[in-house]
Amino acid sequence: MNIKVNKQYVMIVLFMALISHVFAQKKLVYVAAEKEAVAQLAASELVKYLNQMYPADEFVQVNKSGKSPTFRLELNKNNKSLNGKAEAFCIYKRKNQVVIEAAKPRGLLYGVFEFLENRGCYFQLSDEFVPVYKNTSFTIPEINICDVPLTQKRIVFNWHNFLSGCSGWELADWQKYIRQASKLRYNTIMIHAYGNNPMIKFTYNGLEKTIGYMSSTNKGRDWGTQHANDVRNIIGAESLYTDKVFAPEAAKVTDDQRYTTAKELMQQVFDYAHQWGMKIILAYDVDSEPANPQNILKTLPEHALIKIEKGKYVVANPDTKEGYEYYKAQLKQILDDYPQIDEYALWNRAHTGKYGIIWGLIRKDDMPETWQKEFEQAFPDEKENTAFNHVVFAWSKMLDTYQRLLKDLGKEHIKLSTGSWSFDFMGPLHRVADKSIPFIPLDFRIEFGKEEIREQISTVSQQRRVIPILWSHHDDFSYVGRPYRPFENLADVFEKMEIKDFAIIHWLTRPQDYYFKNTMQQLWQQSKNKKLESTLSDYSNAVINTSDSVLFAKFLTNWMKDAPMFGRETSNNLIDRKLLEVEKVIADCSQRIDQLQKIDKSHLNAYAGDLVSFHLNYDKFIRSFYEAHSDFEKANAAIKDKDIATATRLADGINPEKVINHFSDAIRSTETSAGGKGMLYSLNTRWLPQMTALKQSLGLKEITYIFGETKHDFLAKDPGKHTFYFDKNGHLSQCLGNYETKLVEYENKQKCEDQFCGVVIESTYSFDYKPFVDFDFSKTLKGTLHLYLSTMNTSKARVKITQKSTDGASKEIVVDGKDVELEMPINVVDKFFVVDFDTDAPVVLNKMVFKQERSE
Numbered sequence: 001m002n003i004k005v006n007k008q009y010v011m012i013v014l015f016m017a018l019i020s021h022v023f024a025q026k027k028l029v030y031v032a033a034e035k036e037a038v039a040q041l042a043a044s045e046l047v048k049y050l051n052q053m054y055p056a057d058e059f060v061q062v063n064k065s066g067k068s069p070t071f072r073l074e075l076n077k078n079n080k081s082l083n084g085k086a087e088a089f090c091i092y093k094r095k096n097q098v099v100i101e102a103a104k105p106r107g108l109l110y111g112v113f114e115f116l117e118n119r120g121c122y123f124q125l126s127d128e129f130v131p132v133y134k135n136t137s138f139t140i141p142e143i144n145i146c147d148v149p150l151t152q153k154r155i156v157f158n159w160h161n162f163l164s165g166c167s168g169w170e171l172a173d174w175q176k177y178i179r180q181a182s183k184l185r186y187n188t189i190m191i192h193a194y195g196n197n198p199m200i201k202f203t204y205n206g207l208e209k210t211i212g213y214m215s216s217t218n219k220g221r222d223w224g225t226q227h228a229n230d231v232r233n234i235i236g237a238e239s240l241y242t243d244k245v246f247a248p249e250a251a252k253v254t255d256d257q258r259y260t261t262a263k264e265l266m267q268q269v270f271d272y273a274h275q276w277g278m279k280i281i282l283a284y285d286v287d288s289e290p291a292n293p294q295n296i297l298k299t300l301p302e303h304a305l306i307k308i309e310k311g312k313y314v315v316a317n318p319d320t321k322e323g324y325e326y327y328k329a330q331l332k333q334i335l336d337d338y339p340q341i342d343e344y345a346l347w348n349r350a351h352t353g354k355y356g357i358i359w360g361l362i363r364k365d366d367m368p369e370t371w372q373k374e375f376e377q378a379f380p381d382e383k384e385n386t387a388f389n390h391v392v393f394a395w396s397k398m399l400d401t402y403q404r405l406l407k408d409l410g411k412e413h414i415k416l417s418t419g420s421w422s423f424d425f426m427g428p429l430h431r432v433a434d435k436s437i438p439f440i441p442l443d444f445r446i447e448f449g450k451e452e453i454r455e456q457i458s459t460v461s462q463q464r465r466v467i468p469i470l471w472s473h474h475d476d477f478s479y480v481g482r483p484y485r486p487f488e489n490l491a492d493v494f495e496k497m498e499i500k501d502f503a504i505i506h507w508l509t510r511p512q513d514y515y516f517k518n519t520m521q522q523l524w525q526q527s528k529n530k531k532l533e534s535t536l537s538d539y540s541n542a543v544i545n546t547s548d549s550v551l552f553a554k555f556l557t558n559w560m561k562d563a564p565m566f567g568r569e570t571s572n573n574l575i576d577r578k579l580l581e582v583e584k585v586i587a588d589c590s591q592r593i594d595q596l597q598k599i600d601k602s603h604l605n606a607y608a609g610d611l612v613s614f615h616l617n618y619d620k621f622i623r624s625f626y627e628a629h630s631d632f633e634k635a636n637a638a639i640k641d642k643d644i645a646t647a648t649r650l651a652d653g654i655n656p657e658k659v660i661n662h663f664s665d666a667i668r669s670t671e672t673s674a675g676g677k678g679m680l681y682s683l684n685t686r687w688l689p690q691m692t693a694l695k696q697s698l699g700l701k702e703i704t705y706i707f708g709e710t711k712h713d714f715l716a717k718d719p720g721k722h723t724f725y726f727d728k729n730g731h732l733s734q735c736l737g738n739y740e741t742k743l744v745e746y747e748n749k750q751k752c753e754d755q756f757c758g759v760v761i762e763s764t765y766s767f768d769y770k771p772f773v774d775f776d777f778s779k780t781l782k783g784t785l786h787l788y789l790s791t792m793n794t795s796k797a798r799v800k801i802t803q804k805s806t807d808g809a810s811k812e813i814v815v816d817g818k819d820v821e822l823e824m825p826i827n828v829v830d831k832f833f834v835v836d837f838d839t840d841a842p843v844v845l846n847k848m849v850f851k852q853e854r855s856e
Contacts, residue, residue: 025057025058026058026059026060027050027057027058027059027060027070027071027138028059028060028061028062028066028068028069028070028071029043029046029047029050029059029060029061029062029069029070029071029073030043030061030062030063030064030065030066030069030071030072030073031043031061031063031073031074031108032065032072032073032074032075033073033074033075033105033108034063036075036105037105037275038105038106038108038109038275038276038277039073039075039105039108039109040061041109041275041276041277042073042100042105042108042109042111042112043061043071043073043108043112044061045109045112045113046059046071046073046112046115046116047059047060047061049116049121049130050116050138052130052132053116053119053120053121053130053131053132053133053138054133054136054137054138055132055134056133056134056135056136056137057137057138059138068096068097069097070096070097070098070138070140071097071098071099071100072094072097072098072099072100073099073100073101073108073111073112074099074100074101075101075102075103075104075105075108076101076102076103077103079101079103081146082101082102082103082107082146082148083148084103085103085107085148085149086103086104086106086107087102087103087104087106087107087110087149087185087187088102088103088107088146088147088148088149089101089102089107089108089110089111089114089146089147090102090111090145090146091111091114091115091118091143091144091145091146092143092144092145093140093141093142093143093144096140097140098115098140098141098143100112100115105277106187106277109182109276109277110147110185113182113183113185114145114147115143117542118141118143118145119131119141120542121542122538122539122542122543123180123183123184124180124184124513124516124517125156125177125180125181125184125509125510125512125513125516125517126180126509126510126511126512126513126670126673127180127510127513127670127671128180128183129542129543129607131605145526146526147524147525147526148524148525149185149523149524149525150491150494150495150523150524150525150528151494151499151500151501151502151523152500152501153187153188153279153467153500153501153502153503154185154186154187154188154501154502154520154523155186155187155188155189155190155281155467155469155501155502155503155504156177156181156186156188156189156190156503156504156506156516157189157190157192157469157503157504157505157506158177158505158506158507159192159475159505159507160191160192160193160194160197161194161215161222161223161475161570161717162215162222162223162225162475162507162569162678162682163215163216163217163225163246163247163677163678163681163682164507164508164569164675164676164678164679164681164682165506165507165508165675165678166507167214167215167222167248168215168246168247168248168674168675168677168678169248169674170248170249170674171248171265171268171269171272173673173674174265174268174269174272175269175272177189177509178269178272178273178276178278179276180509181278182276182277182278184516184517184520185520185524186278186516186520187277187278187279188278188279188280188281188342188503189273189278189279189280189281190280190281190282190283190345190503191266191280191281191282191283192283192284192347193282193283193284193285194212194222194285194288194290194291194717195284195285195288195289195290195291195292195356195715196210196211196212196222196288196290196715196716196717197211197212197214197262198211198212198213198214198258198259198262199259199262199263199265199266199337200284200334200337201259201263201333202329202330202333202334203333204296204299204326204329204330205296205299205300206299207293207295207296207299209290209293209296210290210293210295210715211258211259211290211715212290212713212715212716213251213258213713213716214247214248214250214251214258214262215247215251216245216246216247216251216252217231217245217246217247217681218245218247218711219247219251219711219713220251220713220716221712221713221716221719221720221721222713222716222717222718222719223475223569223570223571223716223717223718223719223720224569224570224571224572224573224686224718224719224720225716225719225720226572226685226686226720226721226722226723226724227685227710227711227720227722227723227724227735228681228684228685228723228724228725228726229244229706229723229724229725229726229735229754229756230244230726230754231243231244231245231246231681232244233726233727233728233730234680234681234684234685234726234730235656235657235660235661235664235683235684235688235730236660236661236663236664236665236680236684237664237680238664240664240667240668240672240677240680241677244754246677246678246681248265249261250262250264250265263337263338266338267337267338267340270338270340270341271340273340274340279342279343280338280340280341280342280343281341281342281343281344281345281417282334282338282341282343282344282345283345283346283347283419283440284334284344284345284346284347285347285348285349286346286347286348286359286395286398287347287348287349287357287358287359287360287395288349288355288356288357288358289313289356289357289358290356290715292313292315292316292358292359294313294314296326297314297315297316297326298314300316300322300323300326301322303317303320303322304316304317304320304321304322304323304326305317305323306362306366306367306368307366308358308359308361308362308363308366309361309366313358313361315358315359315362317368318397318398318400318401319368319370319397324401324404324405327401327402327405328405328408328409331344331402331405331406331409332409335409335411335414341414342414342415343414343415343416343417344402344406344414344415344416344417345416345417345418345419345440346395346398346399346402346416346417346418346419347418347419347420348391348395348418348419348420348425349420349421355717355718356717359391359394359395359398360391362390362391362394363387363390364385364390367390367393367394371393371394371397374393375389375390375393378393378431378432379393379428379431384428388424388428389428392425392428392429392432393428393432395418395425395429395433396429396432396433399416399418399433399434399437400434402416403416403434403437415438416437417437417438417439417440417467418433418437418438418439418440419439419440419441419442419467419469420440420441420442421441421442421444422441422442422443422444422445422447423441423443423447423453423456423457425439425441426439426441426456426457426460426466427456427459427460430459430460430463430464435463435464436464437464438464438465438466438467438501439460439464439465439466439467440466440467440468440469440503441457441466441467441468441469442469442505443468443469443470443471446471446474446484448468448470448487449487454493454496454497457497457499458496458497458498461497461498461499462498465500465501466497466499467499467501467502467503468499468502468503469502469503469504469505470487470502470503470504470505470519471484471504471505471506472484472504472505472506472512472515472516473506473507473508473512473565474565475507475568475569475570476568476570477565477566477567477568477577478565478566478567479507479508479565479566479567479568479569479574480565480566480567480574480679481563481564481565481566481567481622482511482559482560482563482564482565483511483512483514483515483560483565484515484565485515485532485560485561486515486518486519486522486532487519488529488531488532489522489529490519490522490523490529491522491523491528491529492529494523502523504516504519507569507675508673508675508676508679509673509675510614510667510670510673510675510676511614511618514532514535514536514539514556514560517535517539518530518532518535521535532557532560533557536553536556536557536560537553537557539553539556540552540553540556541553543605543607543608543611544604544608545604545605545608546600546603546604548598548599548600548603548604551595551598551599552596552599552608552612554595555592555595555596555615558588558591558592558595559592559615559619562588562592563585563588563589563592563619563622564580564581564585564622564626566579566625569682569686570718571686571718572686572720572721572722573686573687573690574682574683574686574687574690575629575687575690578633579626579629579630579633582626582630585622585623585626586623586626586627589619589620589622589623589626590623592615592619593616593619593620593623596612596615596616596619597616599612601613610669610670611669611670613669613670614666614667614669614670616669617662617663617665617666617669618662618663618666620662620665620666621659621662621663621665621666624655624658624659624662625659625662628654628655628656628658628659628691631650631651631653631654632650632651632654632690632691632694634646634650635647635648635650635651635654635694635698636694638650639697644698647698648698648699648700651694651695651698651700652695652698652700654691654694654695656687656688656691656692657730659683660680660683660684660687660688663679663680663683664680667679667680684724684726685720685722685724688732689722689724689732689734692732696852699783699852702849702850702851702852703849703850703852704725704731704732704733704734704847704848704849704850705733705734705735705736705847705848705849706725706733706734706735706736706756706846706847707735707736707737707741707743707745707756707758707759707845707846707847707848708735708737708745708746708752708754708755708756708757708758708759709737709738709745709747709755709756709757710723710735710736710737710738710739710740711723712739722734723735723736723737725756735756736759737759738759741759741767743759743760743761743765743845744759744760744762745757745758745759745760746758746759746760746792746844757844757846758790758844758845758846758847759844759845760792760842760843760844760845761799761837761839761842761843761844761845762839762842763838763839763840764836764837764838764839765836765837766834766835766836766837767834767835767836767837767848768834782852783850783851783852784823784824784850784851784852785803785823785824785835785848785849785850786821786822786823786847786848786849786850786851787801787821787822787824787845787847787848788820788821788845788846788847788848788849789813789815789820789822789843789844789845789846790815790820790843790844790846791815791816791841791842791843791844792842792843792844795841796814796815796816796841797814797815797816797839797840797841797842797843798812798813798814798815798839798840798841799812799813799814799815799837799838799839799843800812800837800838800839801813801822801824801835801836801837801838802835802836802838803824803834803835803836811824815843
């Protein structure tokens, strides 16, 4: 009986659901711009989100208006409310319709996302909140909104160099980035390529330009990228990584495929950006050695070359036929590879000769005579005859050349611009460069808020376009923690300075969202000069549908005001300077954690719950990081004061694994991004080794070397120099190969699952190596050295091992093909192991472990 009743009940429910579906009124979305792809995209996005938000309704995109579409998207250049702006839009109710109107398709796209935010959505760079009104049917709202952009180019700029930035992205990550940036109303993406970037390659006079690598955890070492055997074994990695190597698939290829895969990836990225109506700026180094390949240049006749530093380097003279043809071939290949480019930016590091910057070394006497005379006319005062102005003048000649090249190549539709670090190049370059070429200064020293810098920019912006690049965080000293606070009253500032365009540079997306959102809001008419606190309050109100929204808004306000910014991503160590206000940072974190713990997560939607969890875990990470690294600094100070007992006590209390796991918990709280995974790897390879080295120096951890193949990238900028081995328990060892030991790396695929099979000692060898990763410690250490040796075949080897700093103590051992372990007492003096090997047959050194006595 019960079974029959239940069956009847189920049938009734199914029947009612079917009736409800059949008779649900379809709501039509019509686009009066059938041939405009971006307008069609705007309509499809509107349909997609409305169907998510109102599951009781069905929204359908149609190509004909029919009787009564619920939404009408149309292009109308004559609407006076659009103020003649191509990207402006209006949203209003007309009879029983919602009309979204714009002069250009891109404006329709912005209008769609404005309407969706008006209905409860919230869009950010890293994610979005989409409410679901399960039992509510959509009704036409009373709405009348018009908005106008106060700037023209609004550029997002993720710089190629770190695994925590776009260098670690797959195509899907790029596509999400483009979509989210568009929803925030950014309209241009900028890509920078160093001269070694494998996405750019050309052939001239039968020779190929040498290229580097896309960074990964086992190839490519730009800007402090370290290598590791298996990212799945690092601290906090559980289930985050699917492969032993963390990198985009385009980086996991053989060397001969580097260019092809990098090019294909970026072509797809650029195509997708154009589908979303975004413009593309490619910035490429013009001045570095990799961008001026010496092997190719030396095939040019001598009269076509400019010799720099007495001939140590050469560059092509663009005023000669041969030099001009060289530059033409290079640019043609780039533009053939990337026909999507809308603007080409010559990038220059005028202020230095570091990092392989050749043009930064040019001096007046190196220049052709015609250039020297032009320089004297442009800079007649002897005080202006400076090295910096020499470089700037040569830079202007390259700009002249590229203007001619674009014309000769039939690419005049591609705009030419130029950029560099800081603002000091603008004055002298403005004097000699064509006024039609925009300047793109990168606010390297975070000076844009200074009045004297704004005056400097204004002097130039009155006669040429200046596109300042602002930072949401800084890769040299403010990488982790909160983003910068956006500049206030930015619309008024830009208007006063005659700034029409801007860019924001960054690598991470979360937690940079608040910077990107508020900056953009300030630069549209309806939200002109919007205060950050108002943006944060809007966000909290949108995503937290309980009384706790006020509490969370207060938390965000406090976090953006008081949370620290720390660390760098451009060197071998995450921290290279003393942490500031440690006690205040720890106390502020504790206070904010208490705030978050008062929020009742049981009443939050899933998005809000994840968001609160992220900030809770992120503040726990910041607090524990400051506690640990502060003790690291104190222990170092105690060592210098020869107070080993205090240093040992402090070092023993440091728990870097706990710190890193807090970060792992934070990035798992929401959808884990590639940037989050890259930053987790960075903590494991650029901070954990410092903590480990301190403990090793005090006898708290053994020192382990694994021997085998290590890979190095000699074109990389400030390359990472270490290779680490993480076993399945997360134990950290340092890997040494041919580059470090000058010994041949042993290959045995039957014996080894990876490249760490050992190094071969043929006869005599002196192992002389600093035992700590970038760590100075002069105390003598005592302990036991464990050596793991084997032979290359079944033959035997008699090995004599001498430890110089232990009064010449030595041991002999016979290695007969199997792994043999040898123990001997050893001292480490003056920061170096010194161990001599003498063998009568080749022997493989697999592993070395030093278990020292605890320091007192």
